Amino acid sequence: MPDKSQPLWRRYLRFWRPDTAADVDDEFAFHIEECIDELVAGGMNPQLARETAMRRLHELEQVKETCRMLAMEQERSMRRTEWFDALQQDVAYALRNMRTQPSLTAAIVVTIALGIGATTSLFSVVNAVLLRPLPYADADRLLTLRESIGGGTGSVGTGVFTTWTEESRSFEAATLVTGQTFNLTDGEPARFQGARVTTHYFRVFYVPPLLGRYFLPDESAESRVVVLTYGLWQTRFAGDSSIVGRSVALNGQAHTVIGVAPARFATTPLGPQLMTILTLTPEQRTNFGSHTMQVYAKLKPGVTIQQAQADLDRVAEGIRDRYPEQMELRGAAVLSYGDWAIGDYDTQLLVLLGAVTVVLLIGCVNVASLLLARAASRRKEIAIRGALGGERGRLVRQLMTESLVVSLAGGVLGLLIAFSGIRFLVGAGPAGIPRLGEATLNGAVLLFAVIATMACGVLFGLAPALRATRVDLQSVLRGGGRGSSSAVRDRLRAGLIVGEIAVTLVLLIGASLFLRSAWRLQQVDPGFDPTGVTMLRISLPADRYDSAEVIHGAFTRIVNEMRGLPGVESAGAGSRVPMLGTSFDVSIRVDGREGRDVVGHLRMITTGYMEALGIPLRMGRLFTEADLSTGAAPVVLINERFARAVFGESSPLGRRISGWVAGDEPEWREIVGVIGDLRASGKDRDVPPEVYTPHTQARQSWWNSHQRTMAVVVRAAEGVAMAPAMRGVMRQFDPLLPVFDVQPLERVIATNNAGRRFNTMLLSLLGGTGLLLAAIGIYGVISFFVSQRTHEIGVRVALGASTRRIVGVVLREALVLAVFGIVLGALASFWATRVLANMLYDVEPNDPIAFGIGAVVLLTVALGASLVPARRAARVDPVRALGSS
C-alpha cells in the first residue's frame, strides 16, 4: 500500500539513512491495517472498520510521540559511538603515519611549534597588558585630569585642583598625587620612590587591602599614616604579617603603617612604593602659579567623559575669569585613565602581535606546501581506500585528523617554547609597560594556544586533504603517474608560495622601517654630549635643609668639591638632566609686551652645568660665579627654541622676562645667553622652550616643588669611572644623605630608548624568521618543479643545453614567483604600514628606501634558495631522465 501520507522528500531521505520518525509511522500504520483486517474478518463493514481504526490511530498520537523520542535517542547514542570509534581509528592511523615519515613530521612539528610558541608568548603579554581590565574597582570610570595648555596637556596646580573639586559636578571622587622620595632610616638607610596623595586616593583606585586599611576622609598629613605597596612590604619588611601598626621613620618623621595594598595594585615597578597623606594648606588651595601635580578622578555613575569634559571646561572658564594672569592660557582636559596609562604601548604591542601572527601564517603555508607535495606520493594509498568504499567525506576527515594531530603535537611543543618566550619578553621589555610582569600562561592564553593550533591544523591541512581525495581512481590505480592533476597542484603550490613571499615582504618592510628609524635616531644630535659624563642625584631633606640660603650653599659646596676630584674636566648640578627628573612649566611674560607669550620649562642650574653636559652656547654668556653671589642681578638663560618663538630673528640678549611675581609686580630677569636646543624628552619629541636660572636665584617654593633635588653631573675623560669618587664626596659632605641614580649618563639615554629598541629587535627577529621560512618554502617548491620536469630537462641536456641554460630556466621560474609575490607584498605594505606611522622617527611609512631594501633582500634570498635545485637540475643524467617516463 503506497504511503500517501509521507511527503516526497522524506521518502528520498530514507534512501540515504534510516528515518526514525517515518519508521514509527510505518509501524503504527501496519498495526492499524492488521486491526482493520481483523474487524472486517469479524464481520464489520470495511468502511466502518477503517473509520474505527483511524480513530484509534489518532488516539495513539501521544504514544507515537513517545516512541519516536525513544527511537531517536537510540539513534543518537549509536551515532555518537560510531563517531568516537572513527575518531580513534583516525588518530591511531595518523600516529602511525607520523612515525613512518619522521623527518617530514619533525619539520612540520618544529615549524608549528616555533610559530605557536612565539604567537602565544606575545598574546600572553597582550592579554596581561591590554586585554584584561584594570585591577581597580569600576576601572572603566577612572580618569586622568590634566590642564590643557599650548596644544598639549600639563600637570595640575593645587589651586586648580581645589577649584575643580569644589565646583564640578561630574566626579564621585578625585585625588591629587605628587611624587615624593622617602628616606627610610630605621635599619639600613634606603631611599624609595613614593607619593603623597589626598585621602580619596584609595576611593579612586580601589582594590581591597591585603592587610589593614586605607586612608579615612578625616585623616590628614598630621595623622602621619602610611600605606605600603606589596612590593615594598616584601622587599623591605620581608612580608612581615604584623606590619600594621608598626612605626616607620619616613624622612625623619615617625609614621604608622595602616595598611598594605595587594600585589596587583601597582601596575609597574616604576610607580610609588608607599603612600602618605597630602593635605593642602590654605595657601596651596589658592595657588594658581605652580602646576606640578597629578590628578585622578572617578566619574559618577551614568556620567560620560564628554559630559565631564564639558563640566570641567565650564569650571576652567570660571577660573580664567578670576585669575587671568596665571590661568589665561590654561584649560582642563579629561582623559580616560586606561588610555593614558597605556599610552603608545597598545599600538606597539598589537603591531608585534600582528607580525608574529604573520610569521605563523608563513609557517602554515610552508607546511601546506610540504603536505601538498607529500599528497602526491600518497595518491595510490588514497585511491585504494577510495576504491574499497571509503566515501570522500570520510577520507577528508581522516586526512584532516592527521593534520590536526601533527598540529597538536606542534602546539604542545609550542607551549613549552612559549613558557621561555614569555619570560624573555617580560625580561627584555621596557619596564614602563604596565602589568608586563603579570604575563603568564593562564587560562585565556592556553585557550588562545589551543585555538591557534586547531586553526593551523585546519589551515594547512584542508587544501592538501581536499586535493588528495579528488583523485581519479582509475588512472592512478592503473599506474599512470602524470596527468593534468599534477599541473593543477603545481599552480596551487605556486600560488601559496607567491602569497608567502608577499607576506614576508610586508614583514621585511616593517623591520626595515624600524631599522631606518633607529638609524635616523642615532644621527640626531641630542644637543649635548653624554660621553664621559657620570651623574648622581641628591635630595636634601627638609628638616636639615630648610631655608633657601642653606640649600643654595649646600649645592654650591657639593659642586665645588666635585670639581676638585682628580680627572674632572667640569662639574655642575641642575634640577634636571636630559630625560631624567621633573620640571615644571611657567607662563612667561616678556617685558615690553602684553599678555603671556609662551609657556616654558623652568630649570635651576649651577655654574659648570652646561660645560659638563656639553651643551653649546649660541649667544651671549653662561652663568659665572658672579651670578651666584648674593645680591647679584637676576639673570636667566634661554634655549634657541624659546628665543625663536618669542623674539624671532632679533637678539634676545638684554631683554627681560618674568614668569613669577614678587608682591604685586612681576619680577623681571635679564636674558644673558642663549644655549642650544636639547632633545631632552627622549630625542624625538618637540623641543620645549626652556628657561634656566642660577640655583642661588631660585625661590623657596621652587625647591619645595622639586623636593630640593638636584642632579650632579661630572665630566671626566672617557672610560674613567667617577662614580666611587663622587659617592665619596657625598659621604664626606653629609653621610646621612642617600645618593641615588648614580650612573653614566649614557645609560639614561639607553633606558629611555628601551621601548624603541625592543620593538626594533623583535621586528627584526620576526622579519628574519619569516625570511628563513620563505626561503625554505621557495626551495621546496623549486625542487618540486625540478623533479616534475626531470624528463624535460633530460631532453634539453641531451640536445646539448649548457649548465647555464638549465640553471637559467629554473631561476626564471623562481623569478616569476618572486616578482609576483613582491608586487603583491608591496601593495599590501602600502596599506599595512600606515599603522606604524606614530612609531617611526623621521621616516615615512611608505619610505621608498625601506621598500627597496625589503624587495632586494627578498629577491636575493629567493634566487639564492632556488640556486641549489637549479644546479641539481643541471646535473641531471639525461639517460636516466629520459628512461623515467
Place this chain on the structure above:
Amino acid sequence: MRRYAKNDGDMLQGTLDMLVLKSLQLGAMHGWGIAERVESGSQNVLGLNQGSLYPSLYRLENQGFVRSDWRMTEKNRRARYYAITPAGRRQLAAARAEWERLSGAVNQVLRMSEG
C-alpha cells in the same frame, strides 16, 4: 474486544516487558503478532494495549534485549519484526525468577488463615 481495552494499569511495567520477551522467545514477530500471542497464550485473559506495547518494545530495543528489522509479511505488507537477543534471554530468565519469588510471597500472605 478486549484488545482495545484502555485500562492497562493492572500490568506492571516490568511484567509487561517480561511477557513481551517471552512471546518473542517463541520466534521473531511484529507488534500486532506479539499482542495476539499474549492474548491467545493467556486464553484471552490478558490483552495488550498498543499504548503500552510499543513503548515497551522500543525500550527493550534501546536496552539491547531485542533487535528489529523490516520484513514483508505473507500479505505483502512491510512490517517491523522484533527478535530476542542473547542478552534478552538472560533478562527473561532473571525476570521470571523474580516473578516466581514475588508471586510466591503474595500467595503465601493470601493463604494466611484467619484466627
